[in-house]
Amino acid sequence: MKREYQKPRILVHTEGFMNKFGPASGSYKDSIDGVKVSALTRDFGSPLFVFSEKTIREKYRKTIGEFSHKYPQVQFSWSYKTNYLDAICQIFHQEGSWAEVVSHFEYEKAIRLGVPGEKIIFNGPYKPYEALKFAVQRKSKINVDNMEEIFNMEKLANELQKPIDLGLRVNLDAGIYPAWTRFGFNLENQAAFSAITKIHSTGKLKLKGLHCHIGTFILEPKAYKTTVQKLALFSKKLKDELGIKIEYIDIGGGFPSSNTLHTQYLPGSQVNPPIEKFAEVICEELLARTDCFASPPQLILETGRALIDEAGYLVSTVVGSKRLTDGSPSLILDAGINLLFTSTWYKHNIIPTQPHSEFLENITLFGPLCMNIDIVRPSIQFPALSPGQQVLIHPVGAYNVTQWMQFIQYRPAVVLIDENEKVHQIRAKEDLEYITMLESVPGHLQNKGKKSALNKSMT
Numbered sequence: 001m002k003r004e005y006q007k008p009r010i011l012v013h014t015e016g017f018m019n020k021f022g023p024a025s026g027s028y029k030d031s032i033d034g035v036k037v038s039a040l041t042r043d044f045g046s047p048l049f050v051f052s053e054k055t056i057r058e059k060y061r062k063t064i065g066e067f068s069h070k071y072p073q074v075q076f077s078w079s080y081k082t083n084y085l086d087a088i089c090q091i092f093h094q095e096g097s098w099a100e101v102v103s104h105f106e107y108e109k110a111i112r113l114g115v116p117g118e119k120i121i122f123n124g125p126y127k128p129y130e131a132l133k134f135a136v137q138r139k140s141k142i143n144v145d146n147m148e149e150i151f152n153m154e155k156l157a158n159e160l161q162k163p164i165d166l167g168l169r170v171n172l173d174a175g176i177y178p179a180w181t182r183f184g185f186n187l188e189n190q191a192a193f194s195a196i197t198k199i200h201s202t203g204k205l206k207l208k209g210l211h212c213h214i215g216t217f218i219l220e221p222k223a224y225k226t227t228v229q230k231l232a233l234f235s236k237k238l239k240d241e242l243g244i245k246i247e248y249i250d251i252g253g254g255f256p257s258s259n260t261l262h263t264q265y266l267p268g269s270q271v272n273p274p275i276e277k278f279a280e281v282i283c284e285e286l287l288a289r290t291d292c293f294a295s296p297p298q299l300i301l302e303t304g305r306a307l308i309d310e311a312g313y314l315v316s317t318v319v320g321s322k323r324l325t326d327g328s329p330s331l332i333l334d335a336g337i338n339l340l341f342t343s344t345w346y347k348h349n350i351i352p353t354q355p356h357s358e359f360l361e362n363i364t365l366f367g368p369l370c371m372n373i374d375i376v377r378p379s380i381q382f383p384a385l386s387p388g389q390q391v392l393i394h395p396v397g398a399y400n401v402t403q404w405m406q407f408i409q410y411r412p413a414v415v416l417i418d419e420n421e422k423v424h425q426i427r428a429k430e431d432l433e434y435i436t437m438l439e440s441v442p443g444h445l446q447n448k449g450k451k452s453a454l455n456k457s458m459t
Ligand SMILES: *Cc1c(COP(=O)(O)O)cnc(C)c1O
Pocket: 079, 081, 082, 100, 102, 123, 124, 213, 215, 216, 217, 252, 253, 254, 255, 302, 303, 304, 305, 306
C-alpha cells in the first residue's frame, strides 16, 4: 500500500536564551559560594543537600531591615518546621530570631539549642497538657488554637496557682481562597470574640496577643493589609469592650520564595512580589492604626520559606537514561520525591553542573524510587545529560529537609558552606545502623545460631 505523503516538519532546537521552560541552553553552574560541586559530592556523596550560610544571613538581614525601617518594634521568630536542622536554627538565633514551634518535639529542640523559654512561640493545633505546662513554666508565648487548650490553660493556672499570659490564633477572610479556617478561632463569625470572653472571664488568663497565619506562598501583599487592619480593629473592640490590652500582633509567615508554582506561567523569580512589598503594606497599615491599641504593639513575624528557600540546593546525579515507549526521552536521577516534597508544588530550577550540548529536548526527570509517581519534573526543556553527570536543584531550602522521607533510600548528608567558603557537614548520611536503631526482633524470630530455612537452602 502506498504510504500517505506527510509534509516535512522543521523542529526548532531551542538554544541561546533563558526562557520560562528551562535554563539557557549551554548554561551551567559548577560551584556554590566558590566551592566546586564535584568536590562536594566527592567528599559527601550524592545526592547531597547544600546550604549557603552567606545567603541565609544576607536574606535575613535584608528582610528584617525592610520591616524594622518601617516599624519600630519588630521581632522575627524562626519557623522550625520549615527547616529545623540545628545548624540552620542557630544561624537564625545568632541573627536575633526567636523560635516558633508547633509541637513538643520542636519545643524541646529549641530548648536544647539554648533558646530561652520566653523567646519561644508555641503554635499549632495540638499541644498536649504536659507540653503546655512545660511551655507555661518557661514563660513562652503560647497562641491557643481551640477551646480545649483554653480549658487546659485555665486548669494550668489553677495547678500552678498563677495567672498565665497567652495569645489567641485567629483566622479571617483576607481575600485568599480557600481560606485557612481550621486553625484558631474565626473572626467574622464571632468565634474569636466569644473565646476571648471565655478567657477574660477566668480572671486568671490574660490575653496579650493576636496571632494569624493566613496561609503560605501568598502572592498578594494586599491580603496582609487586610489581615493587619482586621486584627487592629478587633484589638480596638477588645480594648473598648473588655479593657484588654493587646501587646503583640503576630502575623505568621506565608511570604513566597522565588520558586515557581506549577500553576505559574512566568518564573517565580520574576513575578513573585518581593518581601519589600509585604513589609510596606504591613508596616504602613499597622502604623496607621496604632490608635486601636493602648500602646503600639510589637509586630511579630514567623516567616519560614521566604528566608531559607534560596539558601538550599540539592545536588543530584544522573544514574540512567531511557526512551519511553512513546519515544520521549527521560533521565533517572538519584534524588526523587523522597527528598523533594516541594516538587509537588514547584517547578524548581534544575541546572546542569557541567558544560553540555546546546540542544534541548522535552525530557522527563524521574527519581530513584520504585514508585510510579516518583517524578521530579514531568517535562523540562533540558540537554540529554549522560549518567554520571550532575544537576543542581534550587531553591530547595524550605521544608524539604523536614518533610523528606526515609522510603527505600537512605537520606543523604547535608552540608553548610560558611561565609569563608569552608564546608561543614551538618547532618550525616543515614546508614543501616541508624535506620534500624529503634527496631527489635522478638526472641522467637531471632536466628540464635540455628540456620534458618533461607540459609539451609543456600548451603
Ligand atoms: C508554617 C508556619 C509558618 C511559616 O510559614 P511560611 O509560609 O513558610 O512562611 C509560620 N507560622 C505558622 C503558625 C506556621 O504554621
